[in-house]
Amino acid sequence: MHENSLFVKFKNLLGEIGFLSDPVDCRPYCRGARYGQGDSLAVLRPDCHEHVVEIVRLCREHHQALVLQGANTGLVAASTPDGSGRFLVLSLERLKKYIAIDVVNRSVEVDAGLCLHELNQALEEHGLFFPIDLAANPSVGGMIAANTGGAKLIKYGDVRQNLLGLRAVLMEPAGQILDLRHALRKNNTGLDLKHLFVGSSGSFGVITRAVLQVHYLPRQTAVALVVPRDQSAVLELLQVLERDCGEYLSAYEGISGAALDAVLRHVPAITQPFHPEPCPEYCVLIELSSRADTSTGLDLNVLLSTCLEKMFGTVVENAVIGRAKDLWRIRHAISEAVRHEGRVIAFDISMSRSNLVDFRAQALQLIAAHYPWIRVMDFGHWADGGCHFNLVWPSDASEEFSDHIVQQIRDQIYDLVVLRHQGSFSAEHGIGPYNQMYYQRYTSQMQKHLSGQIQGLLDPENLLGLCRFGE
């Protein structure tokens, strides 16, 4: 078996701590953050760039397929092996020694295995942060591979927009290095190759270093939970905020009544924020934030309440301005809370903001008409067109859970999103085995043709990961 000689090489290269072959040790690396369990031949855990180079070179030489893994927080199974047992896992979790903060340039160069929380911890003492806001703690390399968005995209952009440079190890030419570690905000010297590695699920090379733009932490924040008159008012309110509060708007998170309800039921510490009013049908968490402190004359709490007051009785039905932490807690509790209600059918979709109201009405009607036992517990980032149109198949539903029906629902919702509303079936989770079939279905022939050709240039033997972007 070729594996044996290859494995001996890996063991010699990486040592005991860097090479796991016992199935028990490998198991966690083959399990998805939320779903799925696969199998691997072994797990490689290099702690330096040079070892990554050697691993890629050896894998190519032995035609050995690899799945790249950062912190393994992805939700589309792109960072765990399938059940075939033909993959090695290349975990970058130990590649996290290097971090160089350049305060003057507001940038940081880091090893790709460093995680978001560690990065932000290091940045905090300089008053800086990397503005990707999400519940998980992904690695920097993983965030690039998924082009992570998060809740603050409207103010700070996604990972791509804060990525200045990177270094990647290529499968073709095997083990060669593409070094694009610029700390440059303006650089137009030909094709900007770093974009091949952004949002492409680790299919084009192994990122070992990244140069990121970072931002100053806000000095004041105002957060409100607002009940809009109806769904159209959600967009009206967003427009007013963008028009009048300009660059302060840092989050605009829609929360359905059913999602809020689930939070209240399953997280006893959280109280109904509109009490004694009943739980609303829909509400929006609004965050304004600014680096300018109140000594500048700007008080975001005053600004937000003044702005909301003007809309009271027309666009806005009810509002609470509260402690940021308390109100965000509601939003962050949703994913977990809805899981207590039954099996979650999660969606990570996006579209033009203009289409969100129509889409939601149509999707709600579709579910009510054909799947009346399914509960819609959606929430979403309206400011960037993102929507987690999450559904729950209740544990106590009369209808027995069926993968076939779930598939049918997925197909119908995605058709509505993509075909009718020109939206995206994967807004911020990227492509992996869980949605590869939708990539095939919704991506144009020409896109697949070109993407496949480019993938062929960089991975001619199909050794990197599980995603295929070709026809």
Next chain:
Amino acid sequence: MHENSLFVKFKNLLGEIGFLSDPVDCRPYCRGARYGQGDSLAVLRPDCHEHVVEIVRLCREHHQALVLQGANTGLVAASTPDGSGRFLVLSLERLKKYIAIDVVNRSVEVDAGLCLHELNQALEEHGLFFPIDLAANPSVGGMIAANTGGAKLIKYGDVRQNLLGLRAVLMEPAGQILDLRHALRKNNTGLDLKHLFVGSSGSFGVITRAVLQVHYLPRQTAVALVVPRDQSAVLELLQVLERDCGEYLSAYEGISGAALDAVLRHVPAITQPFHPEPCPEYCVLIELSSRADTSTGLDLNVLLSTCLEKMFGTVVENAVIGRAKDLWRIRHAISEAVRHEGRVIAFDISMSRSNLVDFRAQALQLIAAHYPWIRVMDFGHWADGGCHFNLVWPSDASEEFSDHIVQQIRDQIYDLVVLRHQGSFSAEHGIGPYNQMYYQRYTSQMQKHLSGQIQGLLDPENLLGLCRFGE
């Protein structure tokens, strides 16, 4: 001659107005915005996407090379033919009928030939604008091909960061359409192919449509011209502004004393802003701007003057807070004014902000030591690391103008920028015949290898434009 039958086809397709073959009519399309004059076989001026498709198809069929041209404002000769006479010019100047503004989504879909001023005129009635700030009036397609930056990048990003989608006509497969006209802020469904067309000088296809993110116009602006203590203080001041004025900083433009001096000499309407103090050795134009008006409690003039006052006598030596228009007029007059002083040797470089002070000192010293008759009249976008390290060979210099010496100076300055300071030799002007040799010199083997392979996929016969990104 194959041209005759091809030209008859073009004439039939495009009519008199769309097909120019008289050398006198063609001449302006072969002349660069600032430099150079080439020759073309003919000029094609389609006014619809379908005609672009047919042109590309026919060109491929006849192995006919094309140079793409928008508003022809580029400075690296990428949009005009060379002297070989083998190119057709494909001008998109008439492709400008379509404009669809989506106020709710803060986006606009436009034909690629539409120009920046026309776009902003249409957006203005909605209180919106496309935030690329520069003296020229490029087309949308041209701005994408050059990834235009401009003076407000630090607040709004470059064209890439505001590009949501596009549609391109490909040379391979000939005349096929890559339709990526999403109005999506979050979309991660595989390789994001639109980035192939950004900053790549029209070498990968003909952009016919673009979907852009737009922004609300600022409601208040404060502008100051500040004399920092010395060069280090330029960066200290920038840091303080970013720390204390946060998201308001929309421009931070360094102006050398020599550049200011040239403006004062050649634009009599502009008076010395620090009078009766002498003209400073270096000054910085600072702009704060916000969508929030003064009714929010925020007064940017007060904020800026308070902030500057605190630094008086330490970081700041002198400052005038003036009417935005008057102070910007100084900045915008530089390019033209220095031209009156002699032959301009222009640079469009960038680097990490941290390196700017050292670079400038070294570059000044290099010029003084070896080319004492050359005057440095630099200015630059310090906040994004950009620097127009422009030199003037004075009309009355003792040394006679020499292309050879200019070449030598270019080589030395670029070496300093790229090799010593890991900077870029083309920050915001892109790649064209004027800097193609520096692309060859400073781009890594691996970058050229990959870029060339990708270019080969999209233009296997080298028919699109003058840039070659391969080895």
